[in-house]
Amino acid sequence: MKKLIVVAFVVLSTLFVEAQVKTPQASPLSKVEQTVGLTNVQVEYSRPSAKGRTVYGDLVPFGKNWRTGANANTTIYFSDDVTFNGKTLPKGKYALFTTPKADSWDIIFYTDTNNWGLPEKWDESKVALKTSVKPETLSKSVESFTIEINNLTNDGASLDLAWERTKVSVPFTVPTKEMAMASIEKVLAGPSANDFYSAASYYYQSNQDLTKALSWVNSAVSMTPAGQSAPFWYLRLKSLIQAKLGDKKGAIETAKYSLEGAQKAGNADYEKMNRESIAEWSK
Structure with missing residues (x-):
């Protein structure tokens, strides 16, 4: 009898360990991968939903740094150096932070990507690049926070952030011409x-x-x-x-x-x- 009880306990314990309750995430993980010219761009972020709430100016306060998504850092990777508003961002992976304001947004590329949300202590020396853009008002509301790479050309694209009735479009350029010329010269040189x-x-x-x-x-x-x-x-x-x-x-x-x-x-x-x-x- 004791042996049966022990066996039953072991079986139940095993089932309990192996069984995991699965529920959908409130802010699902999303990945975006896009080739711009000859440059690979990858974005990984979590997508919160408005759910009837006022987003900007309330859920996301104006004038304060925002994680730009939910959960762990939103990250963006560039396989080559890129340029934002005349400023060069070296190739690599960055955390993407923003400072939303009613009339302008600051877009911040931060070298430390290992944070849950904002860094516990902000380090200005880790800001690889910062640029500002004006927000646009959308005619239709976007329920879930969305990041896209749009307006593709051989030489650039735009990093677009949209949520509720606000859209921010951040243009950037890539070194396609330089890379193509270097490749051509190398091949033709033999x-x-x-x-x-x-x-x-x-x-x-x-x-x-x-x-x-x-x-x-x-x-x-x-x-x-x-x-x-x-x-x-x-x-x-x-x-x-x-x-x-x-x-x-x-x-x-x-x-x-x-x-x-x-x-x-x-x-x-x-x-x-x-x-x-x-x-x-x-x-």
């Missing part, structure tokens, strides 16, 4: 030394066309700026390819240059590998 090195390394490691691998590593070496020595790891790879192709004399000569470079750089691992290879190929 493969870099690292591109040739990576291709040669892959061919060597995967036992593919070693003649082609040697050609590529030679191209990488030849792109060394005048007056500088070729990187010792480039030369190490070249010596390995030469040895695998049966050119041990050439491999030893290349390995000696690699050894010299490793010694100058103080790289003991490459020194050891080159010495061991030279000894092996000299037999």
Whole structure:
């Protein structure tokens, strides 16, 4: 009988632990992800509802910092530097705070994102950027607080906040032109030394066309700026390819240059590998 009671207790305890009451959140979590030009923008926030209440000037007082949503910090992430009203906001993740007023809003990007609502102690040094915009009056009321990325162009968009009969639109620009030009110039300039090195390394490691691998590593070496020595790891790879192709004399000569470079750089691992290879190929 006692055993049955114990078993029943264990079963009930397990069921109690595993069972969790699920109810909807008063302010559901929402995520927004939008590509603007070549820049990724992500927003994560909780959406409170008006529920018949007067929002601005009452639920959200005028002239005071607001968490701009509910629960944990509303956060916004930019994959590249962006510009708000001529001010540059470095790429990264920020908490989004605002100071609503009847005739203008302050929009604040704060570097500390680990707060539940407003920081316990406001630190002005953590304000990465602050800008002001004028609010608009909407013709229809918005029941749930909403953040959107709208007015998309190749060079920018707007961060839009809407709730009740108020909308705030904050335009920003992204560095699409600079990024596109840099990409075009890189591609048109042809493969870099690292591109040739990576291709040669892959061919060597995967036992593919070693003649082609040697050609590529030679191209990488030849792109060394005048007056500088070729990187010792480039030369190490070249010596390995030469040895695998049966050119041990050439491999030893290349390995000696690699050894010299490793010694100058103080790289003991490459020194050891080159010495061991030279000894092996000299037999």
